[in-house]
Amino acid sequence: MTGTPPEVEQLLDRAHALGADPRNTNYAGGNASAKGTVTDPVTGTAAELMWVKGSGGDLGTLKAAGLAVLRLDRLRALVDVYPGVEREDEMVAAFDYCLHGRGGAAPSIDTAMHGLVDAVHVDHLHPDSGIAIATAADGEELTHRIFGDRVAWVPWRRPGFQLGLDISAIKAANPQAIGVILGGHGVTAWGDTSAECQANSLEIIRTAEAYIAEHGRPDPFGSVVYATLPEAERRARAAALLPLVRGLASTDRPQVGHYTDTPEVLDFVSRSEHPRLAALGTSCPDHFLRTKVAPLVLDLPPDAPLEQVAERLRELHAEYRDDYRAYYERHATPDSPPLRGADPAIVLVPGVGMFSFGANKQTARVAGEFYVNAINVMRGAEALSSYAPIDEAEKFRIEYWELEEAKLRRMPKPRPLATRVALVTGGGSGIGRATALRLAAEGACVVVADRDAAAAEKVATELGGPDVAVAVTVDVTSEEQIAAAFQAGVLAFGGVDLVVNNAGLSISKPLLETTAADWDLQHDVMAKGSFLVSRAAAQIMTEQGMGGDIVYISSKNAVFAGPNNVAYGAAKADQAHQVRLLAAELGEHGVRVNGINPDGVVRGSGIFAGGWGAKRAAVYGVEEEKLGEFYAQRTLLKREVLPEHVAAAVFALTGGDLTHTTGLHIPVDAGVAAAFLR
Template sequence: MSAVGDLIGRSNRLGADKRNTNFAGGNTSAKGTETDPVTGEPVELLWVKGSGGDLGTLTESGLAVLRLDRMRAMAGTYPGLDAEDAMVERFDYCLHGRGGAAPSIDTAMHGLVDASHVDHLHPDSGIALATAADGPALTKECFGDRVVWVDWRRPGFQLGLDIAAIKSANPQAIGCILGGHGITAWGDTSEACEANSLEIIRGCEAFIAERGKADPFGARVAEPLAAEARAERAAALAPVIRGLASTDHRQVGHYTDDPVVLDFLASARMPELAALGTSCPDHFLRTKVRPLVLDLPPTASIEATVQRLQELHAAYREDYAAYYERYAEPGSPAMRGADPAIVLVPGVGMFSFGADKQTARVAGEFYVNAINVMRGAEALSRYAPIDESEKFRIEYWDLEEAKLKRRPKPKPLAGRIAFVTGAAGGIGKATAERLAAEGACVVIADLDAEKAQAAAAEIGNADTAVGVACNVTDEAAVAAAINAAALAFGGVDLIVNNAGLSLSKPLLETTAADWDLQHDVMAKGSFLVSRESARLMIAQGMGGDIVYIASKNSVFAGPNNIAYSATKADQAHQVRLLAAELGGRGIRVNGINPDGVVRGSGIFASGWGAERAAVYGVEESELGKYYAGRTLLKKEVLPSSVADAVYALVGPDLGLTTGVHIPVDSGNPQGFLR
């Protein structure tokens, strides 16, 4: 298995450096001999990265394993270009053993080339040469006869035959530049193949640096806003743009003001270059053929900018529909959606979109790759991407459609963005965990920023959860936290007002400070969070959910609890008021009335448990059991019980429910709603 070990190591090293290839882009392979467990005879095998994998994180399970004799025998039965799709289906009849990844469209390139090891990569520098108008001459100038030019051809079996023939005719060559696409290198050993790949990539980089002109994008015509102003404007525009980009399908957003992006947006030639679109198939499959470009300066008013974005979006959709109609054939897949995946806002940055955060982020990364490609091609010559008709053939290729259909079914909350207050522990954390498990992106908001970030890290990486500081009693802090959600994921769809505390005291011992503290955190805090999130949801135009974690005490007159119970009653009525006010915007507002949530509760752990235990005359350690014993179901209520109720309200089954409170108290008649 040394061939496989060498292949995995080489792949991981190449994929770890984004100068070599983009995320999930390119593929690597190795050939070797093993004993066939059926015949006991030696059999030549091809191990090649399967469809959809990423080189940087590739493991053996991500490899497709094929019998080389059968794969090469396909060349004798290849009927021509019209049968490319059928040839990919035949790879399944060449597989060796059980399991493994699905063979990709590039498998032929690896199997047919007469070399033990082959790398196919998408480096920005290599694609710059591949998309330059005089790419063949530049390749010759850069590498002599050591690297050979291959004219653009859609990936497939014929391209594999072409590269195999070119290698055979050029024994001195270490690889080739694939017009409009990327590079391929080969070697007799894994070490030689990796060295040859890096020689091509670094050679392209050095050639561009030494020979290219310094200002390929032209003069700077608009400087970006200062960092703070840039973030503020991005947060204001993000929900508007996300709403537009979600016209056909709900999308999650990603924002970047990477210097590469800001430099491109500030240049005189940006509009014309952006209109040409991307070239490498890996790029435009994720970024669409071209971005939407705002043509107003960052000094324009938000109102004027929003209006112009709406106009440009309508025009973009018309243009995309016309593009589809120009090239679609009777058997083409249906148009998947006419919204942009990339939106460029001069002076502010780039907004990218996808079905989930990772897809949105990667789309943005691919457009950064495309900017680098444009810069390199323009520095050397003129950027000349592949024809629009070729882009359509790949974007609406049956094989791409089949790949989309193989994706797992989306989780119920996929594409939703949740903002949970008081979420570093207890009910809030359990709720955030449940929402994330159902597919939502989650913002963990808590007074303690470090705890919020730690809780987010336990849930997942930044594509799933982020932690932000939020003092819900402070208007500015709440606005900043909601803005952070907009910058992280593009907006907010689902609010859980959970932040709270409690002081158990009889009336005569309750101070004005006790009263104010509890009302500030829960009544005022819920109001501020609901107001700021509703402002954002209205800008998105996608509806939304607001859930209040109230309490049984909102309807039950318990002893020694005036301040807490009064503020919970305030929250309960906010639910009714906001449900009535926001329903016309498609925003549902509901409440949860928990009771007796002792285990894992931050409120109970901070002294409330001891106080309530004293009121009821039991040991604090027995309080959860005491609460369970007074219920109809005789079961203890846990933070996860409340989280389940939140999901029930915001999930797919109660879409027509608003203005209600759900008791989560194991059946407490004192809390019955009436």
């Protein structure tokens, strides 16, 4: 069999169109399928296949490789061996025996819904409007009122083989129906062609939207009881609170944070009903698997003193953990997976917005997006009726489902710096750029800080964009710009764990030609600048209570006395001693402070490109383009030091193997005997 079947092209086009609009389904939520006939490459006979989005994919970005490919004759034959709802989880393993060829992606739990429904094309989606109907207390009656006999109601059932049988039976009994509302869950639609299926999906979604807009109460969340802070004040308060909240949310395991202050969130947390509704939790399985069954809700006004807010957040966090453990103990059986962690994934703060947390930035961001979906669902349900999500026991069955546990076990092992947030000064070129690249490659989120905004943006884009890196423009001699840079990092990722003091410059002059301005400039950037950056970092790290790393890119010139270099060498010696002083002071907070002493890094260096290289070449009587070679020949190893060698030393210090090392300076100079540490 060669080429892509037309059914697959149609399916992908439909998936992309539906998945591109968040009104239709959430990120990675829902699935779509198509059935068709191909020639079996082994027998030469016709084989009826189904292509369906596999486990973990996203409709909006779905590719052919993300489809599971199954033989329909074998899939339908599973009906005859189905052992019943109490053992339906066994059917997921049976899907592997229905795969065609290599089978493509792993089949999801919803495979039966698509394969057993008698329609060529099937969509299963999680639109906010559809889930609002699905979670309304009188959802069945609303479905009939809104759609007549064009859409049927399916009472809540956990996703699985039995749900596929239920939908298949309801479709057979209602030939006029274009789809169903799944109680507590979402919608499913079908069609004989891909275009018809897409049109039916959109008819259900848009009809529900229009009905809610026309018939819903104008203030389903009640009256405004908390004022929303102005944007600048709101973001400043969020930045002040996030390190503490991230530390609390990382009690069981480190987490990355995300801040959301969209209009939907700000309106929700300003209203009188938001504590009641938040306590009910989310309903759609896709939602609460990422947001947990309920958020932590701060119960203080936006203008409460920060000290009071911090104390209350600590109290609420302790209560949340007790309540979550009690929830687990109420429903756990001897076969249940162990408790995965009792910290909240969502924290709501009136007047400020929402903090969401996850194992990486994307997971944290998506958790927040899912809670926005949940807010929209609550609004729609409360506008028409009252919000009535699935009960707690059902949520537990899904949250601690063995199939979900198996999915977690299939995830790749986290990279060494996963969950860590790094800020690198001078990150737009040379050693800083190489360090940012290495830290991101090892799993860190990176704040690329540089005076050159374009260079910082270029590196942040190179690292992968806002789920991995953000760029900030900062002159390290400015306390205000440093504060703004750290605030941006906190708002982007929840905090800061690893800081690399790399920003620097050099002016090579003999003593008698070195001006006070030369001296001040070099000390302002390197000695004072690294002090200011370290001070700002230490403030955040101590608030988080998660430890941290501060790394100084010093120089062999901190211990090596070379000619025509008094201001630069003295500034680097200052940095070197800051390492020792801060290591002694910050150790009680679990913050390690170490330094790296490179030899001259010529290639890719902003310092050398800015004229320093020509001056040093003149001092040593060599051609500028041969300066790196000259430096290499004076070392014991006869090797040139490159930016990536320094970046490797940063990773060695922070990657997890040197957990008991602080106050250390590592030479990365290929062996300069005169710079040996004594």
